Amino acid sequence: MHARTGRTVRDLRRENRTAVLRRLYFDGPMSRLTLGPATGLSSGSVSNVVAELVADGLVEEAGSVDSAGGRPRTLVRITPASGFMIGVDIGETRVRIELFDLTLTELARTERPLAPSGPRTARYDVDLVVGHLREGIAEVLRIADVPADRLIGVGVGVPGIVARTPEDGAVVHGQTIGWDAVPFERLLRAAVDLPET
Template sequence: MTRSNGRTVRDLRRENRTAVLRRLYFDGPMSRFALGPATGLSSGSISNVVAELVAEGLVEEAGSVDSAGGRPRILLRVAPASGRMIGVDVGETRVRVELFDLTLTELARAERPLAPSAEGGERYEVGVVVDHIRDGIAEVLRTAEVPAERLLGVGIGVPGIVERTDADGAVVHGQTIGWDAVPLERLLREAVDLPPEV
């Protein structure tokens, strides 16, 4: 079903879920009562969305607070164990890979040193960086005993400008490390064994 503004019921549902998750992530724990004004959703919408998110394991109860009369209000929060994320930092002297839960609690870390290339300066071989990222991802998943299927995403910070292309995904132009139009996303997808949606 499409509404007059072109949005479907599915779009509206996704927006409501996003609003609740965002509020709980950045401002939580919160009660259902507080989520209404914070998200602009009706109490019925909050009740439906929260029930779905709890059933999916994305949201969990986090205690209660007294109300101004009546029953105590149950606090809700994003369930930390409902997903994992990896952050990668390609720095000037090392590649750092960290695994986090959804509350950004670090679960594991791996670091690999970077050395200047044979040409001198701060030019790093693309293959070496890709290998360090691949090995670091494998190490943090193994250390924390997390299957790759639990990953929601991998974010990579690189020195330089990142351009998005249809053919190669993220392409890096990193003058300080001697990279010119390096198809980093494509190289990593070929080297790292992760589900395609990650």
């Protein structure tokens, strides 16, 4: 079924889920009643979306607050351990790898130094950087005892311009570090056991 805007019912459901998750993520625990005005959704839509998210394990109950005359309102929040993310920063002197739960609580961190001297292009040798990521990602997952299949994303900050191609994914053009159309995502996926999507 298509709405007049060309969006499908699936698109609308995804947008509603995103709206609820976004509010819970940025505003912390909220009741279903306050989620309605915060998201622009009807109370029925909020109840349906929250029920789906609870069933999927993405949202959990987080206590209650008093109401103005009725029974206490149950708060819901993002389930911290329902997924994990890795953040990578390829900096001037080191590569930092951090593991977070869905509430962005840091669970583990490691750093790998880059050569402090010598030509800049040698410091940022692609194979060296990918090797640091392979070792660092394995280390933070091991420290936090998180299996790789629980990762929902890996974000990499790298000096340069990132383009996306169908065959290589993220390709980095980093003149200052000597990278010219480096198929970084393809290289990373080949070196590290990451979920397919």
